[in-house]
Amino acid sequence: MQATDTATPPGTEAPLPWGSVWGQDAAVDVLRDAASDPSAMTHAWLITGPPGSGRSTLAYAFAAALIADPADEAAEQVMRQVLAGTHPDLTALRTEGVIISIKDARALVERSYFAPSLGRYRVIVVEDADRMVERTSNVLLKALEEPPERTVWVLCAPSEADLLPTIRSRVRALRLREPDVDDVAALIARRTGVDHAVAEQSARHAQRHIGMAQRLATDAEARRRRDQTLRAVLGVRGIGDVVEVAGEIVQAATEDAKALTAERDQAERASLLRTVGVAEGAAVPPAVRAQLNALEDEQKRRATRSLRDGIDRVLTDLQSLFRDVVLLQHGRADGLINRELEPDLRALAAAWSPARTLSVLDRIAETRRNLEQNVAPALALESMLITVSSGRTP
Missing domain, CATH: 1.10.8 (Helicase, Ruva Protein; domain 3)
Structure with missing residues (x-):
């Protein structure tokens, strides 16, 4: 593994398993110490940081360090297996749906009580642990409170506040830094x-x-x-603009989601048919249709998640837009995210009061929360854009 994303000089070999972790030296030091020193170890961890900060990458690196025995000649091979997600002592939940289901949580808990088969520990990694509703979180409580001696839980979420207090009280939290x-x-x-x-x-x-x-x-x-x-x-000025722009945002997010998932969906379908011996282009036997239908249902859930994530990214961009307006309203031109739009932002800053801009930011945040509760995207966006347009002159 080449050290292209760390401070290690180019061309040198990055130390496994931390080579893919970038910009989180302090967190790496804490987890490296925990993996090598039982007195620094705890049975459940929560890695928090904003999206894109490397939470999952760090979680799998930690899992590799825990599972591999450094005294074993095969330690490097074991680490690579864990990082590839193929080691039997690693159980990972990657959220494909809008929320983590109770069924998935129960499967994790059941798995957590198995003794390690080959490695030093059994490690359970839960990506996007913030996508657990309260009743799902409650399924994990006992397992987190009284896990087997050689089982370690590693949860990932944007912040501690995204999890229930009962979960937070049972884990050791590690906050990642935000890069410049x-x-x-x-x-x-x-x-x-x-x-x-x-x-x-x-x-x-x-x-x-x-x-x-x-x-x-x-x-x-x-x-x-x-x-x-x-x-x-x-450019939104009235109801007509609201409906049109909301539709454009949903359409763009839909196309984006399809672009991200279409190739994977096709590959999964081809792999399933190949596994059960159905030739390309041949009719699907009735005995295989149930498996194919289950795959398609899973892909639809993933597409829904992808669409909502795409709309959430748009809302994040809009938050950055109106944040820039607030900065300009307070005489700050440094640190603008959308510098390319500065003339338009200055015009808006002059036309609106700071209170008006903050109310729009609050409305965008509320829209993001509503989408998490499965509100229809188009209706949520239209409602938000009405708030934006009501502050504009025709």
Whole structure:
């Protein structure tokens, strides 16, 4: 594993399993010590940080350090297995739906009581632990409170506040640092080879979310859609604009979601048919249809999650837009996220009061919460944009 994302000089070998963790030296030190020193170890951890900060990457690196025995000659191979997600002592829940189901939580709890089969520990990694509703969280409580001696839970979430107090009281929390825009830009330029100006703009627009910055930097169409959406919202004046722009946002998010999931869906379908011996283009036997229907149902749930995530990214961009307006209203031009729109933002800052801008920011935050509760995206966006338009002059 090459150390392209760490402070290790290029061309040198990064230390396993931490080589893919970028910009989180303090957190790595804590987890490395815990993995090597039983007195520093605890049975349940919560890794928090904003989207794109590397929560999951760090969780799997920690799992690899826990499961592999450093005294074993095969330690490096074991670590690579864990990082690839194929080691039998690693159980990971990657959320494909809008929420984590009780069924999935119960399966995790059952798995947590198995003794390690090959490694030093059994590790349960829960990505997006904030997507558990209260009754699902309650399923985990006893397992977190009294786990077997050699089982370790690693939960990932944006913040401690995203989990119930009963969960937070049973874990050791580790907060990740937020990287600077310049640091993310340098990383993206190094990873992708794009021009530094594009990397800087992408890092700024992504608000330091590494994965999103990389996508913006390498996808001109994604950059165009973002710019078009923000300009459309700035141009909203009345109900007609509200309905049109809300529809455009949902349509763009739908197309984006399809682009992200279509290739994977097709590959999964082909793999399933190949596994059960159905030739490409052949009719699907009745005995296989149930399996195919189950796969398609799972893919539909994933598509719903992808669509809502896409709309949430748009709302995050809109929050950055009106945050910039607040800065300008208070005489601050440094630190603008959307510098390319500064003339429009200055005009809006002059036309609105700071209280008006803050009310719009509150409405966007409320819309994000409503979408988490499965409110129809188009209706939620229309309601939000009415708030935006009511502060504009025709």
